[in-house]
Amino acid sequence: MIRCEGLVHAYPDGTRALDGLDLSIERGERVAIVGRNGSGKSTLVRHWNGLLRPTAGRVLIDGVPTEGRRVAELARVVGLTFQDPDRQLFARTCRAEVAFGARNVGLRGRALETAVAAALDGVGLAGRAAANPYDLGPSKRRLLTLACVLAMRTPIVVLDEPTMGLDTLEIARVSAVVASLATEGRTVVAISHDARFVASSFDRVVPLDAGRVVEDGPPG
Amino acid sequence: MLVAPGAVVAGVFRRVMVSAILVTLPLAIAVGLVSVFTRPGATVLFALGPFDATLEGADFAARVVLRLVVMASALALFGLTTPVRALIADLERRGVSPRPAFALGAVVGAVPALAARARDVRDAQRARGLDTEGTVLRRLAAVVPLAGPIVLGAIHQVEARSLALEARAFGRPGRRHLLWAPPDTGSQRLARWLLLAGLAAVLAGSMTGFLPRLP
Amino acid sequence: MALELRSVSYRYPVYRRLALDGVNLRVDDGEIVGLAGPNQAGKSTVCLVACGLAPASIGGELTGEVLVDGVSVRGLAIHELAGRVGIVFANPASQLSAIGGSVFEEVALGPVNLGLPVDESVARTRAAITALGIEELAERRPDRLSGGQMQLVAIASMLAMRPRTLVLDEPVAELDPDGRRLVGEALRSLARAGTALLIAEHDRELLASLGARVVAIDAGRLPVPA
Numbered sequence: 001m002i003r004c005e006g007l008v009h010a011y012p013d014g015t016r017a018l019d020g021l022d023l024s025i026e027r028g029e030r031v032a033i034v035g036r037n038g039s040g041k042s043t044l045v046r047h048w049n050g051l052l053r054p055t056a057g058r059v060l061i062d063g064v065p066t067e068g069r070r071v072a073e074l075a076r077v078v079g080l081t082f083q084d085p086d087r088q089l090f091a092r093t094c095r096a097e098v099a100f101g102a103r104n105v106g107l108r109g110r111a112l113e114t115a116v117a118a119a120l121d122g123v124g125l126a127g128r129a130a131a132n133p134y135d136l137g138p139s140k141r142r143l144l145t146l147a148c149v150l151a152m153r154t155p156i157v158v159l160d161e162p163t164m165g166l167d168t169l170e171i172a173r174v175s176a177v178v179a180s181l182a183t184e185g186r187t188v189v190a191i192s193h194d195a196r197f198v199a200s201s202f203d204r205v206v207p208l209d210a211g212r213v214v215e216d217g218p219p220g
Numbered sequence: 221m222l223v224a225p226g227a228v229v230a231g232v233f234r235r236v237m238v239s240a241i242l243v244t245l246p247l248a249i250a251v252g253l254v255s256v257f258t259r260p261g262a263t264v265l266f267a268l269g270p271f272d273a274t275l276e277g278a279d280f281a282a283r284v285v286l287r288l289v290v291m292a293s294a295l296a297l298f299g300l301t302t303p304v305r306a307l308i309a310d311l312e313r314r315g316v317s318p319r320p321a322f323a324l325g326a327v328v329g330a331v332p333a334l335a336a337r338a339r340d341v342r343d344a345q346r347a348r349g350l351d352t353e354g355t356v357l358r359r360l361a362a363v364v365p366l367a368g369p370i371v372l373g374a375i376h377q378v379e380a381r382s383l384a385l386e387a388r389a390f391g392r393p394g395r396r397h398l399l400w401a402p403p404d405t406g407s408q409r410l411a412r413w414l415l416l417a418g419l420a421a422v423l424a425g426s427m428t429g430f431l432p433r434l435p
Numbered sequence: 436m437a438l439e440l441r442s443v444s445y446r447y448p449v450y451r452r453l454a455l456d457g458v459n460l461r462v463d464d465g466e467i468v469g470l471a472g473p474n475q476a477g478k479s480t481v482c483l484v485a486c487g488l489a490p491a492s493i494g495g496e497l498t499g500e501v502l503v504d505g506v507s508v509r510g511l512a513i514h515e516l517a518g519r520v521g522i523v524f525a526n527p528a529s530q531l532s533a534i535g536g537s538v539f540e541e542v543a544l545g546p547v548n549l550g551l552p553v554d555e556s557v558a559r560t561r562a563a564i565t566a567l568g569i570e571e572l573a574e575r576r577p578d579r580l581s582g583g584q585m586q587l588v589a590i591a592s593m594l595a596m597r598p599r600t601l602v603l604d605e606p607v608a609e610l611d612p613d614g615r616r617l618v619g620e621a622l623r624s625l626a627r628a629g630t631a632l633l634i635a636e637h638d639r640e641l642l643a644s645l646g647a648r649v650v651a652i653d654a655g656r657l658p659v660p661a
Contacts, residue, residue, distance in 0.1 A: 088345060386517070389514045
């Protein structure tokens with residue numbers, strides 16, 4: 001489903017964020033990417049929806065190389081949430097916020113309504129659909145961005161620090177979402193520092209260090 | 221005349237000129253167009269409909285634009301070469317409140333952070349399928365999802381930072397004993413006096429008719 | 436008694452509902468108290484009230500008493516409150532002043548703002564930097580540090596004003612495991628040195644490793660009604 005072959009990403013000054021990384025993730029897997037800050041985690045996942053392009057090597061999504069494919073097009077296959085929810089929320093209501101991404105990937109009418117309602121319900125925000133995102137606390141806003149990507153119904157879902165700042169109940173919600181995505185046959189990848197969340201919700205851990213995969217396997 | 225060599229010495233020539241030109245460009249275009257076509261003049265260069273482009277108009281426009289660029293580049297040179305803390309320290313030494321300088325410094329310092337934030341917002345919205353590469357209409361529609369989080373988030377960050385600063389007694393009335401003062405060498409003092417003297421001479425010269433009238 | 440909240444109720448400006456409703460909390464000299472509870476329960480509000488930023492800076496209505504070192508702080512202006520209780524927030528970068536050229540200058544900002552004479556400011560800064568173990572960072576630029584290191588600078592910046600109590604609002608929430616370890620160790624040594632700590636935190640392991648007495652808050656109430 002996701003394949004990285006000799007992936008290199010270098011900055012203009014020559015430093016390599018990714019240094020010949022090889023990785024293969026199959027459909028339906030639940031994978032956690034771990035590693036200290038600066039190990040290349042965020043850089044890696046941004047290659048999957050085309051926000052970043054390889055300096056060398058290649059990335060294949062569903063067997064097709066990402067080269068030449070626009071971000072707007074790849075976004076229909078790879079949904080990605082970001083570490084800072086406040087860098088994407090702009091709509092007046094939670095419902096409008098969640099509908100934004102879904103509409104961009106082509107959902108309309110009844111299908112759109114259902115996707116939005118299901119997404120909000122999945123993260124426990126069904127009752128706040130008409131509320132302004134900034135009237136919710138920061139942890140609920142993080143759940144809202146999760147709903148935004150859920151409504152896009154992408155086959156691959158990538159989450160960047162989905163449990164940062166969340167309390168026990170909220171983390172349980174995210175775990176439940178990951179589990180239900182997996183039962184639907186979707187591929188879920190998360191970047192996370194939360195060891196307990198990783199151990200309970202993922203069946204494979206990919207540690208990164210200095211832009212390469214260190215040792216791949218089930219949660220220790 | 222002095223700005224350019226100053227900028228070269230400080231090693232920021234390109235940045236100064238680029239920012240100066242970018243800042244004055246809209247104004248320059250507006251002034252240029254108006255002057256060229258509407259200033260009374262005898263020598264007509266070409267005609268555009270009911271409007272005549274005159275040489276006098278072009279001359280006037282050129283001088284105004286040059287003045288604007290000089291002013292903007294002087295400001296840019298100042299902004300790029302003066303560390304905020306030097307400005308604050310110096311103002312305080314002379315008894316002026318440092319807060320306006322801090323506010324200004326914070327705004328200027330916020331520019332790179334704002335640029336980084338804008339990039340992140342754009343990435344996040346593109347990841348949600350926002351098309352930033354399509355038609356003009358598409359790109360217009362992209363303005364709100366792009367501008368909204370940039371502005372709101374920037375406001376949030378300012379709030380967070382000002383809370384933390386207040387907790388460190390920022391804004392407390394009364395004198396502060398700073399640990400550091402910007403260096404003021406003999407040659408810097410001499411340069412200041414020379415510049416002021418030069419300015420006085422130029423003003424005196426133009427007022428007595430010795431030098432051509434300053435625009 | 437380093438810090439005490441007596442029957443404190445607080446309402447944010449504009450909002451109608453009470454964020455805190457009859458909160459009673461005591462932190463003894465040198466004690467470590469952990470504040471646990473779900474999000475939106477009032478943990479951050481307790482921190483803002485404890486250091487006086489609420490209501491002095493952000494407004495709102497406060498009833499009840501907030502006592503720092505045994506003295507009520509009602510009605511004090513923000514700059515009069517500074518230095519009595521230190522406060523550290525979750526996001527490391529937004530606590531930097533952005534005008535400190537080096538970590539040393541950044542940490543010194545608090546004492547300097549208090550109007551202290553130069554040698555006193557320098558002495559306090561040196562002591563805070565040593566207490567946090569960040570001597571080798573003293574000449575570095577604050578904005579080039581890792582998240583954990585920035586957080587240590589933020590703690591040192593507060594400590595330099597010599598408060599007897601430090602309030603921390605989810606200090607490790609945004610840090611990677613390295614950063615958590617760094618800050619956890621620093622807090623342990625501060626606790627040993629006698630600073631009272633009030634830490635709002637989800638990370639129960641961190642609280643346990645500090646030997647904290649954990650109190651729970653829920654829906655603005657502390658203690659939580661049975």
